[in-house]
Amino acid sequence: xxxxxxxxxxxxxxxxxxxxxxxxxxxxxxxxxxxxxxxxxxxxxxxxxxxxxxxxxxxxxxxxxxxxxxxxxxxxxxxxxxxxxxxxxxxxxxxxxxxxxxxxxxxxxxxxxxxxxxxxxxxxxxxxxxxxxxxxxxxxxxxxxxxxxxxxxxxxxxxxxxxxxxxxxxxxxxxxxxxxxxxxxxxxxxxxxxxxxxxxxxxxxxxxxxxxxxxxxxxxxxxxxxxxxx
Numbered sequence: 001x002x003x004x005x006x007x008x009x010x011x012x013x014x015x016x017x018x019x020x021x022x023x024x025x026x027x028x029x030x031x032x033x034x035x036x037x038x039x040x041x042x043x044x045x046x047x048x049x050x051x052x053x054x055x056x057x058x059x060x061x062x063x064x065x066x067x068x069x070x071x072x073x074x075x076x077x078x079x080x081x082x083x084x085x086x087x088x089x090x091x092x093x094x095x096x097x098x099x100x101x102x103x104x105x106x107x108x109x110x111x112x113x114x115x116x117x118x119x120x121x122x123x124x125x126x127x128x129x130x131x132x133x134x135x136x137x138x139x140x141x142x143x144x145x146x147x148x149x150x151x152x153x154x155x156x157x158x159x160x161x162x163x164x165x166x167x168x169x170x171x172x173x174x175x176x177x178x179x180x181x182x183x184x185x186x187x188x189x190x191x192x193x194x195x196x197x198x199x200x201x202x203x204x205x206x207x208x209x210x211x212x213x214x215x216x217x218x219x220x221x222x223x224x225x226x227x228x229x230x
Contacts (some may be wrong), residue, residue, distance in 0.1 A: 020085045020094060021078040032094045033082065038101070042072040042079065044229065049108035055230055057204045062211045065193065065221050069229035070102045073200055079228050083199060092133045094197070098227055099142025107147070115195035117152045117221055118144050120180070121210055124161045140197040141225055149195075155184045156210060178226040181213045189217035201226045 017026045022035040046052040046068035056066040071079045086095040106112050120140035128134050137153065144151040160180045183189075194217070197209055207224055214222060 003098075017050055021081050021210070021221055032097050040229075042074060042217075043105075044069055044072055046070075047106045047111060050110075054201060054224065054226070057201070058208065058224070061204070061217075062208055062222070064211075064223055065114065066109075066223040067112050067203055067225070068106075068109075069210075069226045070106070071228040073228040073230035074092065083228065086135050086138070087131075090132065092135070092138050095135045095138035096142040096145075098137035099163065100146045100195075101142075102225075102227065103143045103146035111225060112143075112147060112195075114193055115149065115191040117150050118147075118195045118197055119152050119156050119214070121196065121198040121206060122158045123158055124158045126161055130207075134143070136198045137223060139199060142174075143195075143197065143225075147194075152189070155188055156214060157182050157184060157214055180209050183216050185212045185217040186218065189220055190213065191219045192217070193223065194220040195223050195225055198226045200228045202230045 010073060018024060019026055019030070019032075019034040019037055021033050026032075026034055044052070048056060052068060054069050057066060058064050071082070073079050073138060082094065082098065085091040086098075087181055101113060104168055118140050120126075120134060120136040123131070123134045123136075140151055143149070158180055159182050196207060196214065198207060200225075201207060207226075211224070212221055214220065
């Protein structure tokens with residue numbers, strides 16, 4: 001057994017970790033969330049059919065191969081608590097863990113089997129420095145590790161800083177994110193099926209803005225996946 005495992009066990013004995021969804025004590029081999037909460041997460045089952053609510057949000061807006069979200073976002077529910085933890089409580093490992101769990105549950109879905117590369121929605125460098133990480137990237141890293149699909153981090157960039165858009169209406173949000181993103185070298189993604197990943201979809205404005213920029217890559221195809229949808 002490696003020394004860090006002994007250290008982790010000692011720390012867990014003195015300061016028992018708690019479930020980030022229900023705050024109950026975790027027991028081994030539970031990590032981040034307890035088995036009861038993991039089983040109780042409100043899954044969408046969108047991997048079972050292409051014509052799902054997330055896919056329909058992009059009809060007439062952008063041509064996608066597949067689109068989906070793993071969980072339903074419910075106000076004051078478990079998913080909101082988990083997302084609050086990895087966005088505002090420095091729980092980057094939780095986002096990675098959830099990305100891996102999503103990959104394991106959706107492994108046989110065409111949405112995960114078809115893409116060639118995974119691209120997370122980027123944060124502006126200033127916001128990423130402030131937070132310390134990009135939660136969409138952490139989710140994408142969990143997916144990439146589980147699926148053995150390459151992660152592309154150096155092409156899609158956010159070049160304009162924007163404050164939180166959570167309470168913005170759809171058209172206002174589209175105006176806010178339009179021209180916010182740039183693609184460094186479209187030729188690098190030419191001909192690839194790109195899976196664009198984010199933590200949550202609300203109006204879809206941010207994802208659509210990313211897709212419009214990624215479409216500069218010649219002969220590429222696109223799919224969208226988020227951890228949750230609201």
